[in-house]
Amino acid sequence: MSRTAPNLKLQKLAQRLADFDATSNGFSGTEMLAEFRVVEKLSRPLTTLAGASGVRSLLARSLSLAKGYDLRLSEVQVNAKGSLESVGGVSSGADVAVITELLGLLVAFIGESLTLSLVLEIWPGFPVADTEPLKKDQHDPAS
């Protein structure tokens, strides 16, 4: 099953994370995208919890959901090592959709608090307090 629109609150958080990571590392948006840095960083501690194969499954599912509404990801795949790679390159900002879906899966599995704790552990200075409650799904514009 694929989604046709992202959860807006998660998407906002994903975008903030991508910006925060880029700013704190002094990268430009293009460099950040090329390496799927944020997704990689989020995946690393997840390996401790879910194992490499578990993380690979989570990434594959996130990518599949993200591809449902962001066509820029059509050439992206999860390689054998459990990392995202693009055959033909992707446009700037497309990684945010994968981050959105990965965060969405984490919130669904382990809840908002633990997901944000994980985020804080990876990006200690990230202002999680500014994050809106993530529980309500905003796929539905009426919600």
Next chain:
Amino acid sequence: MIPQVKVKINKLPTGVPGLDEILGGGLPDFSFNIIAGAPGCGKTTLAHQFVFANATPERPALYFTVLGEPALKMLRYQQQYAFFDLSKLNSAVRFINLSDVLVQRGLEGILEEISREVESSNPSIVVVDSFRTVLRRVRENEMEAQVFVQSLGLLLTSWEATTFLIGEYAESELRDNPVFTVSDGLFWLYQVVERNSVVRKLQILKMRGQTSVPGMHTFRITDRGLQAFSRTLGLSAVRNRKARTGNRLSIGIPELDEMLGGGIPEGDSLLVAGSSGTGKSLLATQFIAAGIREGQPGIVAVFEERPEEYAARASTFGLDLSGAMGNGMLKVIYLRPLDLSVDETMQEILDAVRETGAKRLVIDSLAGFEMALSPGFRADFRESLYRMIFALTGIGITILSTVEMEESFTQLLFSTYSISFLTDDILRLRYVEIGGELRKIMMVVKMRGGNHSKEIREYDITSQGLVVGERLAGFEHLITGIPMRVG
């Protein structure tokens, strides 16, 4: 001369209410323990409770998962429990998945990874869940398994870690298993379905260095996690059994107090036996109400109606219990029916005694109590009841229990449960047919603590409660229910 000073083994709280008492004070630190049992019996939850009760950021707990429930799913489900403290995660409690390590590098890899993590975090607690899956890899090589367990035990003890290895074992595997040989403590959890009810029990099969309570102990899993009920629950307090005071407690009906020789001796257990409609529950309520009037807090354990219904029924007889329920003088315990254990009931009563300082307890009724028990516990009802009454009267509580009797018009039965030996005193209520009317009589059958009236007196149930009348003179064979007029 070297002084003979024995090593002191510290005991860690398990975080499981009731389990420390069963273990003999807590879990010895640095011990190497196994939690075994069938799937779904609470092994992981028990380990989590221990972990969250003891882990600190300075001495964290490392929770290794191996080819069983992945840590991600474990976090999803375990965070539903009240003991699960989200703020401890990744600081005091760390989950590490070793499934890939086992698949790729085998037991050697597992040992290396655990060593690496232990040496870098200095944990006070290490859990391996499921350990059974680790050893499955070397099923055919017993020596390799033994060497691995030995090495792991040595490593974790050297690093002063208290360890739990969790495994799905069957009892038939107990013999000649190297894991059980090496372990200091062996917890076995059982879950048995009897008719439609689930009975959970645990047993401490082994606990080096201290004396645990032998036998099977009931436990329950709620949203607060596990709660264990020692087989000897409440009996430790009885070691300091209170001396009899000689005081008498009024039952709230002066004529009946007189029949009892001045009231119920404090710390006695009185059984009120009678058939349906004879006023047993009303009498019990009058006993509790009399205590409240005298400033003695009370507890009522009811099985067939809710507290507010109980209070409403009492008010129809002019007995106001709501005030006492509001100010803490009276606690009405409604016990959810059908899957209780006597231990849980006793725990609730003991907690209520501590909370209210109760002097009086009503159990209304023993039949309802038995019906509320899980079928698996009904077989032990008499034994459990004996323990409960002994424990509660031992701390000075005066108990009034009611029991429903099937009315016989040829003989006088005291109790269908053959529990009259459990009680100090017995009051029998029954119907008699006189002159085409169904009338009620009462008699004190037994008073262990002294003399009592031998009269058979008529009584009636009025809007003011149970009213005791005069001795029914002029009849014989009253106790058969079909008396004959004499003279």
